[in-house]
Structure formats: C-alpha cells, structure tokens
Amino acid sequence: MSDPNRLVSQVVDDLDAEGDALESLVASLPPEQWSKATPAEGWTIAHQIGHLAWTDAASIKAATDPEAFQQLVTEAWSNPTGFVDEAAEEWARIPPAELLETWRAGRSKLSDALRAVEPGTKLPWFGPPMSPVSMASARIMETWAHGLDIADTIGAAPEPTARIKHVAHIGVRARDFAYAVNQIAPPAEPFRIELAAPDGTTWTWGPEDAAQRVTGPALDFCYLVTRRRNLADLGLSAEGEDARQWLGIAQAFAGPPGKGRPPANG
Structure with a gap:
C-alpha cells in the first residue's frame, strides 16, 4: 500500500523544483524586462509571476484557513470573468524585486502547508475540492505553463523534465x-x-x-x-x-x- 505522506512529499518536491526552474529564468532579469508583453494577451512577465504568486497565496488559504478561502470564492463569484485578470494586474504593480521575493516566500509557505495537511483531507478550491497531491500537481501545471509564456518572451528554451x-x-x-x-x-x-x-x-x-x-x-x-x-x-x-x-x-x-x-x- 502506498504511503500518502510520501506521495504528497514527492509531488511537493516536484512543485519546489518547477518553481526553482522558473525562478532561475526571471531572477536575473532587469526590472524593465518585467514589463515585456508575453504571448498571453495583456499580460507582461510581471503579470505572469503576479498570477502565480496570487494563486499560491489562495492555495495557502485553502490549505490552512478554509473560512478565509471561502471569502476569496465569494469575491470571485462576484466577478467570474475578470477576477483572475484583476488579481494579476494588482500584483503586477508590485516592484519586481519585491514581487520576486513575495512569490519565493509564498512558494515555500505553500509547500510547508501542503506537507502538513492530514492524509485524506480535501481542500476547498474554486472548482471541486482537491487532495494535497492534486493541488500540488495543479500548481506544477500552472507554473510550467506560465513559465512557458515567460520563456517564449525572453527567448529561452527550458529542457523538459519528468515533471x-x-x-x-x-x-x-x-x-x-x-x-x-x-x-x-x-x-x-x-x-x-x-x-x-x-x-x-x-x-x-x-x-x-x-x-x-x-x-x-x-x-x-x-x-x-x-x-x-x-x-x-x-x-x-x-x-x-x-x-x-x-x-x-x-x-x-x-x-x-x-x-x-x-x-x-x-
């Protein structure tokens, strides 16, 4: 029988590695590069990282404070077609160095939170509830996808991994x-x-x-x-x-x- 704690740890390790890989692309970019338009219409590099940081923050609330997360859901339903873009726009206004540090700290906090969730627990989300493994996998998917937008923007070609x-x-x-x-x-x-x-x-x-x-x-x-x-x-x-x-x-x-x-x- 598989150990659920071990599985969570393995997937969260992959999430950490995916975040580190993307950080290696953006950490050395000069501040003016963060305002470059990416293939996602209306989104700059800052929007991409801001979106990931905001979603990590939402995931932390889902894992640690379901009542606070429910408030986010209520806000989202009040603007179902625009809340993602509005959040990205708000976070993109943070100066690049501060946004980078905020995103880095949030990734670490989310990893700790997911590792601490009791096995069998379902975490609330904007869609169906998710297990810690499913949430970590979803964060890997988003980090990878938005990382592609950034890589395309700066002309990078990251090597694909087993992640x-x-x-x-x-x-x-x-x-x-x-x-x-x-x-x-x-x-x-x-x-x-x-x-x-x-x-x-x-x-x-x-x-x-x-x-x-x-x-x-x-x-x-x-x-x-x-x-x-x-x-x-x-x-x-x-x-x-x-x-x-x-x-x-x-x-x-x-x-x-x-x-x-x-x-x-x-």
Whole structure:
C-alpha cells in the first residue's frame, strides 16, 4: 500500500523544483524586462509571476484557513470573468524585486502547508475540492505553463523534465471537462494515450485495446493541453473520430479555453 505522506512529499518536491526552474529564468532579469508583453494577451512577465504568486497565496488559504478561502470564492463569484485578470494586474504593480521575493516566500509557505495537511483531507478550491497531491500537481501545471509564456518572451528554451508527467496526467484526467466547457457531450468510452517521455520511456493511460487513441511526444501533449502551442505545430496523432475531436479542444486548466495560440506559420 502506498504511503500518502510520501506521495504528497514527492509531488511537493516536484512543485519546489518547477518553481526553482522558473525562478532561475526571471531572477536575473532587469526590472524593465518585467514589463515585456508575453504571448498571453495583456499580460507582461510581471503579470505572469503576479498570477502565480496570487494563486499560491489562495492555495495557502485553502490549505490552512478554509473560512478565509471561502471569502476569496465569494469575491470571485462576484466577478467570474475578470477576477483572475484583476488579481494579476494588482500584483503586477508590485516592484519586481519585491514581487520576486513575495512569490519565493509564498512558494515555500505553500509547500510547508501542503506537507502538513492530514492524509485524506480535501481542500476547498474554486472548482471541486482537491487532495494535497492534486493541488500540488495543479500548481506544477500552472507554473510550467506560465513559465512557458515567460520563456517564449525572453527567448529561452527550458529542457523538459519528468515533471511534465503531472501536466500530462491532468490533461488526460480533464478530458470530460474539456468537452463540457465546449458544451459537447463527452464520449462514453475511455481513450488510450501513449506519450514518449523526455527520458525515452512511454507514459500510458487507458486500456490497451481502446479504439480511440492518442500518441506522440509527452512534451507536445503538454503544450497542447495548456494551449501553449497550436495542434498544427505538434507531433501528436489520433486514431478515431472522438480522439481527433478531443485534440482540438483538450485543456488541462479550469475556466474557458481562451483563444489558444495560432499556428507558427500562420
């Protein structure tokens, strides 16, 4: 039987490493670089880090003070389409050095909070409640995705690591959500997903004999489900009409799908 505390610790270790990797990209940037526009419309590098810092702060409240977190939920429901952008705008006004330190301290506090949650506890969130492992995985996904926006902005090309398995897993688990947010009834049958991991191994989900299949590089799948690259630019293959449809709408994050990225060649 797996040890839930050990599993939480392992995933939080990955969250720490993902945050450290992104910090290494931004820590040495001069202050004026933080105002550079990223591929996310209306968001600068400061907005990206501000959003991550704000979401970490919300996650800390969810893990340590559910009543205070519920107040955040109430505020969010009063402005469901704008509260994320407004929070990013507010935090982006913090001077870069102060924002960097705030984000760094929040990451450390969140890691401690998640490690301290009693096994079996479900943490409140803006959507369904989550386990500490699920919350840490979601924070990895967001850190990685927003880190891609920053990397694209400054011309960096981070090497993919085994940590992207968390991103891929969320993308697979969110299949039916992607259909729902696009107001399409999800297929009844499970899909088979086979992805080539960065180390050359294969990550799999779903029954081996499934008729609907998706294959390709794990990195490309993670690009797709975070909507950081266009499907036309990725080496993913689908067998079956339902699988092909899913690749057109797949997403790993909550909320509306957004515009996504245009093809690299227009």
